[in-house]
Amino acid sequence: MTRRDLVASAPLPALTGDEMQRVGALLYRWTGMIFGANKRYYIERRIGARMVRAGFEDVQGYLGFAETDGPEREALINAFTINETYFYREDHQLAALAREILPALARERRPGDLIRIWSMPCSTGEEAYSIAIWLLEHWPLVDAYNIEIVGSDLDTAAIQLARAGRYGTRALARLPKDVVDRYFEPEHGHRRKIIDDLRESVRFVPANIVDRTTLTGLGRFDVILCRNLLIYFDDESRLLAAANLFESLNPGGFVCLGHSESMARITDRFAMARLENAIVYRRP
Known part of the structure; x- marks a missing residue:
């Protein structure tokens, strides 16, 4: 046995x-x-x-x-830890990222400038890779700026799977077939591996949103997607997480939460912004 x-x-x-x-x-x-x-x-x-x-x-x-x-x-x-996710989850926020958030940031930058995006929790990679794929498909200026995408999660085993970039049909179900064909190579059975160029464009690191010591090396970001995590916290942990998110943002940076989460119920440090496709929160 x-x-x-x-x-x-x-x-x-x-x-x-x-x-x-x-x-x-x-x-x-x-x-x-x-x-x-x-x-x-x-x-x-x-x-x-x-x-x-x-x-x-x-x-x-x-x-x-x-x-x-x-x-x-x-x-x-x-x-x-809970790693329930898939590609293009809550894609209305990805649409907001390409149509409104990044264009707003780009207006204050020059071509070639760095724009940093943090996906946390990234689970087994679908969250962070979805950002990269969506921008390649939907933001015409994606190649005009230096886009850095960082994915992090508390689950170190999930981080290893994210770095490997192998996925089954369930994770890929919401992606259009032509997108799957462009960015994923066939493997055994119905599994696919994300192409090396895309896999190497996203950096994955372990991090804990309620432990500031695990975040200091990450630096600050222009956009943070922290979706469907705060629902598992109590008020004290949410307040700590919100403070760490605030400190991890550049001034003027954006935070996207899950559809059932609201930063306004946690802290008044962020300014709420109603976009066409999503409600987001900005560091003043």
Whole structure:
């Protein structure tokens, strides 16, 4: 029997109330996300899998190990992150980026100037690569400026997959066939690999929006797409994330959130702007 078989067949640990609280507190401290008792099965399944892989039978012993061992803490965080995404997700914001946001920035720049775009969380790469593809397809001035796209995520395993750039039919389903043919090479079965020129044009790095120390090396950006992340935070974590987003923006820069998220409910530091295709927030 393989280690994968052992993990799949391992019984779920029955976490006590104190253990549930400890898991929730650790994950909140590390990620800013809330995992409460209503997610007991989700928590027990992932804790159980990590316990088998790390060779622990006692929950408290395992959690103590995860607190002190960096690689295991990273693996546990990866196990709890959510990577549900696909190409051209919420494409109305991509339309706003090409039609209004970048033209507004370009009016204040000279040809050849740097424009920095940050996709966070980028999941397994679809979010960041979607920006690159959309601009190549829809912004006529894309080659006139030095566009730098950075994708980041808390999940280091997702970052590795993003760098590899291999995708199945579900991830590609919303892309027009001619776009798939132009930017993706066929592989085994129905899988595709993003072409090298495009893959090498996006830089992927691990980063944690509630941990400023992981963000300082990234510098400041002109546009940040931070979509469908803040919904997993409580008010305190949202305020911290908003402060970090503000500090990561150049003056006049734009933030795009998910369709159900509102910066106005979190902080008044940003100015809301209603564009034709989206509501965005600017650093004054």
